[in-house]
Amino acid sequence: MTVNRGIVAQIAVLAALAVIPLVVHNDYYLHLLILALMWVVIGSAWNLLAGYTGQVSFGDAAFFGTGAYTAGLLVIHWGWSAWWGLFFGGIMAVVIAFPFGWICFRLRGAYFALATLALNEVLRHVATIWESFTQGMVGIMIMQSYISKLPYYYIALALAALSIIIIRLVMRSRLGYYFLSIREDQDAAESLGVNTHFYKMLSLVIAAWLTGVAGALYMNYMGFIDPHVVFSLHDISIMAILVGIVGGVGTTYGPAVGAFIMVLVQEMFRTAGFGYIKAAAKFTDVQFLISASEQLTKGHALGFGILVVLVIRYMPNGVVGDWGKLMIALRLQKTGRAK
Amino acid sequence: MDLFLQTLVSGLLKGGLYAVIGIGMTLIMGVMGIINLAHGQMMMVSMYITYSLFAYAGVDPYVSLLVSVPAIFTLGLFIQQRLLNPLLRAETILPENQVLMTVGVGMVLTEIMRFIFTSDYKSVRTSYSSSTFFVGNISFSVPLTIDFLIAILMTAALFLFLIKTDLGRSVRATAQDKEAAVLMGVDSERITYITFGIGSALVAAAGTLLIPVFYLYPDIGGPFTRKAFVICILGGLGSAVGAIFGGVTLGLAEAFGATYAGMEFEDIIGLVIFLLVLLFLPGGFKRITKV
Amino acid sequence: MSFFRADNLVKHFGGLAAVNGVSFEVNEGEIFGLIGPNGSGKTTLFNLISGFYKPTSGEVYFMDRRIDGLKPHKINRLGLVRTFQVVRPLKRMTVEDNVIAAAFAQSGSLREARRIALETIEFCGLGRCKDMLAKSLTIGDRKRLEITRAMATGPKLILLDETFAGLNPSEQDEAIGLIRKIKASGVTIIIVEHIMKVIMTISDRVHAINFGQTLTEGTPSQVVSNPGVVEAYLGEAYHA
Numbered sequence: 001m002t003v004n005r006g007i008v009a010q011i012a013v014l015a016a017l018a019v020i021p022l023v024v025h026n027d028y029y030l031h032l033l034i035l036a037l038m039w040v041v042i043g044s045a046w047n048l049l050a051g052y053t054g055q056v057s058f059g060d061a062a063f064f065g066t067g068a069y070t071a072g073l074l075v076i077h078w079g080w081s082a083w084w085g086l087f088f089g090g091i092m093a094v095v096i097a098f099p100f101g102w103i104c105f106r107l108r109g110a111y112f113a114l115a116t117l118a119l120n121e122v123l124r125h126v127a128t129i130w131e132s133f134t135q136g137m138v139g140i141m142i143m144q145s146y147i148s149k150l151p152y153y154y155i156a157l158a159l160a161a162l163s164i165i166i167i168r169l170v171m172r173s174r175l176g177y178y179f180l181s182i183r184e185d186q187d188a189a190e191s192l193g194v195n196t197h198f199y200k201m202l203s204l205v206i207a208a209w210l211t212g213v214a215g216a217l218y219m220n221y222m223g224f225i226d227p228h229v230v231f232s233l234h235d236i237s238i239m240a241i242l243v244g245i246v247g248g249v250g251t252t253y254g255p256a257v258g259a260f261i262m263v264l265v266q267e268m269f270r271t272a273g274f275g276y277i278k279a280a281a282k283f284t285d286v287q288f289l290i291s292a293s294e295q296l297t298k299g300h301a302l303g304f305g306i307l308v309v310l311v312i313r314y315m316p317n318g319v320v321g322d323w324g325k326l327m328i329a330l331r332l333q334k335t336g337r338a339k
Numbered sequence: 340m341d342l343f344l345q346t347l348v349s350g351l352l353k354g355g356l357y358a359v360i361g362i363g364m365t366l367i368m369g370v371m372g373i374i375n376l377a378h379g380q381m382m383m384v385s386m387y388i389t390y391s392l393f394a395y396a397g398v399d400p401y402v403s404l405l406v407s408v409p410a411i412f413t414l415g416l417f418i419q420q421r422l423l424n425p426l427l428r429a430e431t432i433l434p435e436n437q438v439l440m441t442v443g444v445g446m447v448l449t450e451i452m453r454f455i456f457t458s459d460y461k462s463v464r465t466s467y468s469s470s471t472f473f474v475g476n477i478s479f480s481v482p483l484t485i486d487f488l489i490a491i492l493m494t495a496a497l498f499l500f501l502i503k504t505d506l507g508r509s510v511r512a513t514a515q516d517k518e519a520a521v522l523m524g525v526d527s528e529r530i531t532y533i534t535f536g537i538g539s540a541l542v543a544a545a546g547t548l549l550i551p552v553f554y555l556y557p558d559i560g561g562p563f564t565r566k567a568f569v570i571c572i573l574g575g576l577g578s579a580v581g582a583i584f585g586g587v588t589l590g591l592a593e594a595f596g597a598t599y600a601g602m603e604f605e606d607i608i609g610l611v612i613f614l615l616v617l618l619f620l621p622g623g624f625k626r627i628t629k630v
Numbered sequence: 631m632s633f634f635r636a637d638n639l640v641k642h643f644g645g646l647a648a649v650n651g652v653s654f655e656v657n658e659g660e661i662f663g664l665i666g667p668n669g670s671g672k673t674t675l676f677n678l679i680s681g682f683y684k685p686t687s688g689e690v691y692f693m694d695r696r697i698d699g700l701k702p703h704k705i706n707r708l709g710l711v712r713t714f715q716v717v718r719p720l721k722r723m724t725v726e727d728n729v730i731a732a733a734f735a736q737s738g739s740l741r742e743a744r745r746i747a748l749e750t751i752e753f754c755g756l757g758r759c760k761d762m763l764a765k766s767l768t769i770g771d772r773k774r775l776e777i778t779r780a781m782a783t784g785p786k787l788i789l790l791d792e793t794f795a796g797l798n799p800s801e802q803d804e805a806i807g808l809i810r811k812i813k814a815s816g817v818t819i820i821i822v823e824h825i826m827k828v829i830m831t832i833s834d835r836v837h838a839i840n841f842g843q844t845l846t847e848g849t850p851s852q853v854v855s856n857p858g859v860v861e862a863y864l865g866e867a868y869h870a
Binding site for chain 3: 173
Binding site for chain 2: 050051054056058103104107110111113114115117118121122125126129183233234238241245249250298299301302304305306308309312313316317321
């Protein structure tokens with residue numbers, strides 16, 4: 001029964017997402033939705049590796065950027081369509097991830113986390129310094145295939161659905177059980193016949209592939225990348241972690257929920273409440289609102305940082321993982337008010 | 340030959356300060372088992388404190404050590420006590436939550452400084468900032484030489500503290516085996532925040548010492564955090580002696596890289612070392628020195 | 631042609647020899663007890679056999695295959711599985727999922743693995759708590775889970791490391807019953823144990839070590855009457 005209800009709910013959500021662009025014609029909101037869907041892919045991938053396999057990556061931008069640059073370089077060097085990036089971008093991310101994981105997974109503990117951080121930095125420097133190949137700081141600009149946002153929206157939606165389906169399938173198979181047992185106890189897993197090195201690699205490769213595909217989508221959609229955008233530690237690597245954590249580490253739909261929340265929150269900080277506070281300030285001419293909107297835009301990164309601290313401090317298992325806790329907290333508040 | 344010696348000297352001088360930065364990080368690593376990714380950002384805050392004292396009150400950077408070090412020590416205590424230790428009690432999937440918290444703290448510190456001081460470059464130019472003296476044909480920067488000496492003093496003091504005092508012994512015991520230390524009556528929670536405080540104080544001192552020869556901007560923390568973890572990896576996570584070797588090695592490597600390969604490679608050199616160590620000497624210098 | 635053979639095993643940690651030239655053979659179908667005082671090298675021996683340590687020298691043969699130096703998961707796939715002295719449940723997974731993860735060693739399909747897991751859970755008497763999270767089990771049930779999981783990988787030889795430590799007398803009796811059942815199902819057992827009553831009742835043969843070296847080997851009664859063993863270990867423990 002519950003399974004059936006689950007499937008119905010999933011189809012309903014998917015259908016709703018599929019219909020949205022037919023109802024909402026606002027490009028700005030569509031843009032946010034496309035970004036959110038892209039983050040569903042990245043967050044789900046990060047969650048597979050960190051939440052389910054216990055190997056926390058601090059450098060997802062390495063794979064994201066590799067995917068994006070693969071798509072861009074295919075255009076400027078070989079004149080291919082950037083859409084080939086969806087295929088080759090994922091593959092290139094795997095090509096980077098494979099030897100990397102091979103080396104790093106020999107060591108346990110903090111090494112993997114640090115190494116991902118370092119890989120992120122190395123690739124950003126390479127993309128910056130190797131000007132003859134990557135055009136360095138100038139970045140890569142391509143002609144987008146479509147003016148309308150609709151095609152991008154549906155491609156992003158398809159990728160998001162695909163990544164969730166893949167992860168569901170993985171987690172219901174031998175792979176999933178092995179990933180979880182590695183997360184819980186590597187020695188115990190080894191003793192039960194799990195080739196932990198191999199399965200950690202596999203988890204990394206799947207995650208890198210999905211993240212690389214998302215990167216290629218970004219290149220196609222935005223039409224412009226440079227090393228500081230796609231290899232960004234804060235805007236990509238840390239954001240990926242936040243998407244995972246805010247939604248719920250080690251839950252199937254957590255990252256999807258987290259993606260929408262984080263994209264909205266980030267945008268809210270960046271534009272001071274989607275510009276509504278500013279508009280309200282202009283309209284009412286209240287001094288407080290004017291300065292509030294100015295401070296919010298100026299301090300958007302600060303707000304974002306504070307949010308990181310608060311989320312980890314008070315909701316370390318995310319909206320989905322801490323759902324019970326969240327509900328209890330809300331109910332308590334209600335009863336508190338009733339008194 | 341002169342160029343070589345000159346590079347060697349400037350690499351060594353810088354390496355001394357790097358060692359202090361690295362020891363701070365590796366102490367925290369050893370006791371808490373986490374990487375503090377806000378390490379460089381703590382240093383950045385210390386630099387802004389020093390800068391403010393200099394710019395608004397005319398306090399000499401060396402004197403402001405007396406302010407910046409206790410201030411950052413307290414900030415470290417606070418972060419460990421209020422933000423990191425509570426995470427140990429929460430039930431979560433990821434053991435890395437503490438590391439993520441330090442990332443968040445780093446972001447907040449950076450952005451607060453940007454909010455107050457904007458992104459503009461600041462500098463502290465003292466009368467001795469660019470003064471040098473010569474030994475033969477080799478020039479020594481006066482501030483960097485003084486810094487180097489202070490760095491050695493601080494390192495020596497730290498080792499005395501760790502070896503001779505009860506508190507220091509408790510810190511080492513906790514780093515070696517937390518459970519055993521607790522059984523022996525060590526208040527491990529108190530040790531964690533004292534350690535975090537000391538680690539932060541060390542990097543704060545390094546920041547204050549560096550400021551006469553560095554430009555200051557809010558994002559300077561990130562690169563130094565990365566340098567710090569490269570040093571720790573080089574030395575072997577948790578090894579204070581290793582961190583000294585790691586710091587000096589990184590200082591030398593950067594100096595030689597900048598001289599012989601070009602300035603733009605300075606930043607990437609640490610990362611290349613990092614990858615090489617992972618490849619060929621997993622476990623760092625600790626594997627060789629065993630301490 | 632022996633079922634299992636350890637040949638002159640040596641393991642040094644720095645200058646210390648934790649295991650120093652231990653040899654023994656185990657026949658198919660028997661329960662082989664391994665005894666010795668604390669720190670005598672029993673767990674190190676288990677770690678050498680199951681692939682967690684590489685021996686400094688010496689060889690291990692299992693069903694005519696040399697297995698020393700192989701990774702633990704490879705050794706598991708050959709049909710040799712171990713339990714841990716300090717139990718290592720996969721804490722945030724249910725008992726059933728713990729066992730399913732192990733049962734995947736026998737079959738790649740989830741349906742088949744689940745069938746094997748449920749069968750093994752029943753066999754080992756954990757049915758009443760199969761939906762509980764492993765972390766919420768009592769110590770007795772955790773030990774049982776440890777054995778259940780090992781059994782679900784379909785072993786021919788199982789190494790039990792201090793399974794009885796921390797169990798109350800009635801739990802001990804249950805565990806003895808379980809081990810006899812496992813033997814009856816055709817699985818060979820090597821058991822490290824501290825509680826002499828247990829090892830004396832269930833072992834077919836016993837091998838005693840101290841300071842990483844062999845003291846004696848034989849039937850339980852032979853070993854108990856060996857003066858070296860009495861001196862090294864049994865003096866207090868057996869009479870206590």
